[in-house]
Amino acid sequence: MTTAPNGRPLSAHGILAEIGDPAMQACAEAEQRQRDRAIFDSVGAFTSTTDIYPFRKFSTEWLDLVGLPEGELLQEPTLPVLKGERIRWRDYGRELYLTKRLVHTMPNLRLANGETATYRMVMIPMLNETGAVESWTNFVGPIHLKIRPTGRLLKGLEQRIEAGHIRAARALLDWSMADLSGASGVSLSTVRRLEGCITSVSVANRNQAIGALRSAGIVFSLTDETTIAVSRGSQIAG
Template sequence: MTINIPTLAFSSREFLRMIESFGLSGSWGWNFSRKEYVWSSGLYKLFGIEDGSVQPDYELYRSLVHPDDRLQLEDAAQILNEGLLTDHTFRVIRPDGTMRIVVSRGDVYFTPEGAPAGAAGVLVDVTSQQRASHAVRTHNDRQRAVFEHSSIIPWVWTVDGEVLHAPGWCELTGLPPEDLPGEWHRPVVAEERAAFLRQHAEHRARGQAYTLDFTARLASGEHGAFRALVAPVMTGTGTIREWTGLTFPADSTALKPRRDALSASGDERVRGLHLRAARGLLDWTLADLAKASKLSLSTIRRLEEDAEGPLARSRHAAIEALRQAGVVFTVVEGSTVAVARTR
């Protein structure tokens, strides 16, 4: 490395080499009259090609660009004849099949007569930033879908209670976005607001998760009852980094398990344990169920023991007798059979 010891001054070439050593940037140059096209070591590394192993040219450069992005780049004739070279963001497919996302910046240099004489450019790997941005957009889209379906809003507060994140709250309540950080609680109705804020502060002081119910004025002018679930986010050292939570309408069923009544066609999902549970709810004996279903005692016993054999018709008769007595069989979240008594 070239360095002036008294002044500790690096040459620009050494600075460039230092930056490119991270493998996140590279540069190229093209002299049109001498037909010289060169890549820096960093550009070879960014493209996933061993330094100096190939003779670079513009067509090789374009061939490494993802086919769906390639058409946005200028072709060689546009650069040579028209002096056209614009900035782009595109995907690079390396020889090993891995993909990187890069930003390109370049300039064309002209003779005094105005003819294109050469070009140079730099590429910067922005894969991590692009993936992070995509992850954020995807996360926000998911939160938006939940908000539009059920008015459920995720929250993030600082340790001191300032809001960092509450997508949908301003839209729901009409609160100006600029007031969200410090005035997020303003939509809470006036008669509840002081107690609401005091309870928040008291719970934060305890450092434990909590639930609060409140009423908020909506953008429509109506009032809505809400529930807030709030929990601390801890650091590795056991201190609170921030607070997070959800608010949702107090009568929302979105957080409750979905229950679907089990129809007669689904009776085969009712097993022996469900029959025993149903009898227990009714305080019935085996004989009581046998009598109500007009089945034999041995058949009821076989059903409750999940015995193999042609018992489908008998199972339906036993289940129907239990239904007539007030037992309801439901399916929770599409798979689990639940048993309940309605009267």
């Protein structure tokens, strides 16, 4: 959805399909894969899902990007990274993976065409309704590309939002706790808990509140490190 600076919806886009019809669902998924591949072929960026860490499989786009056999990458996942940087990014990423935190690295890669380029790699743990990690969503793209998260990447990013982000978003909208409660359908007492200790609130209720803020024009985005920024129009809060 695209919104005006005041939060008023301007337009929306997406795929509408009857999920009860397997053929239509398969068609919609195939069309999405074609769009994703076209983006990769055009700018070298893609989003993928990893079920488990350490890796047991790599996406087709990653294999095409770095031009290495999957077997070699399973033995050493950082093989595409320039040799002098491998230990640094390997240790950094492993620590964040094992502690189930958002991973954001910017290594220099040796690509399949022989060129060297700096890439942004973001790996976000995806939580289920109980708050446990069910998978990881990964974004890989050239460093100069601006990330505007959508789909699973946006969902994963929003799951990392903390109480301070909710308070900042309310301030940008000039909303009271009661306003957020009314807009989201979440009780006022839950909003209070959300802004005190966000992990004390169910994932479903967090999503409701965050969805209401986003519908009102709030944008949650990722800075150059692992900080989530909150913005509305030209106003930004870290």
